[in-house]
Amino acid sequence: MIKIDEPYSLRLGSSTGISPYKVKVERRLSDLSGYFLDKMLVQEMLSMGENPVIYEVYELPQPPVSGMLNVGSTVIYPGKIGDEYYFTKGHFHEKESTSEVYIGLEGEGLILIQDRRGEITSLEIGPDVLVYIPPDTAHRSVNTGSRRLVFFAAYPSDAGHDYESIERTGFAKVVVERDGKPVVENNPSFHE
Ligand code: 6PG
Ligand code: NI
Numbered sequence: 018m019i020k021i022d023e024p025y026s027l028r029l030g031s032s033t034g035i036s037p038y039k040v041k042v043e044r045r046l047s048d049l050s051g052y053f054l055d056k057m058l059v060q061e062m063l064s065m066g067e068n069p070v071i072y073e074v075y076e077l078p079q080p081p082v083s084g085m086l087n088v089g090s091t092v093i094y095p096g097k098i099g100d101e102y103y104f105t106k107g108h109f110h111e112k113e114s115t116s117e118v119y120i121g122l123e124g125e126g127l128i129l130i131q132d133r134r135g136e137i138t139s140l141e142i143g144p145d146v147l148v149y150i151p152p153d154t155a156h157r158s159v160n161t162g163s164r165r166l167v168f169f170a171a172y173p174s175d176a177g178h179d180y181e182s183i184e185r186t187g188f189a190k191v192v193v194e195r196d197g198k199p200v201v202e203n204n205p206s207f208h209e
Pocket of ligand 1: 156170
């Protein structure tokens with residue numbers, strides 16, 4: 018049993034990325050319907066009753082108090098909507114001064130990191146790779162492989178999640194398959 022604000026250790030790996038965990042969040046295509054480029058295809062799939070799980074998040078949260086850390090893992094399934102690889106919604110943290118660290122556990126992918134001016138960086142993630150996400154940047158993870166992408170995350174427990182800002186503008190880049198390979202391209206529907 019892991020108790021709030023007491024020392025603990027947990028295991029990385031296995032099907033859930035961290036074990037034990039306390040909260041599981043599942044995101045299906047219907048939760049991401051406005052996010053993919055090919056909105057017609059998304060509507061078509063949903064109307065046919067096709068609603069795949071895109072990703073899952075497993076969390077061990079602490080109270081939202083300055084100084085404490087949440088840890089969690091994300092599992093993104095392999096797949097594409099049209100040419101676009103499965104990804105997470107992406108968010109800024111509500112508390113702008115908070116940063117985050119991801120550590121890859123399984124599979125391969127890219128982390129898109131975008132500042133408030135729309136400047137975007139993409140970094141590879143995979144087993145034993147650590148990605149640092151600076152304060153006040155939106156972050157999205159993309160599974161570019163043919164297997165699950167699993168990574169560990171740690172961030173201040175009072176960070177909060179702001180999904181709205183990035184939902185409004187989108188990310189400046191998209192990650193799509195071209196000739197069988199992942200390519201980062203300008204997002205035609207990005208608006209500042
Ligand atoms: C966080 C982390 C991470 C993230 C998941 C799912 O701040 O909690 O960045 O755990 O939430 O990878 O991504 P979305 O929160 O964007 O759906
Ligand atoms: Ni985050």
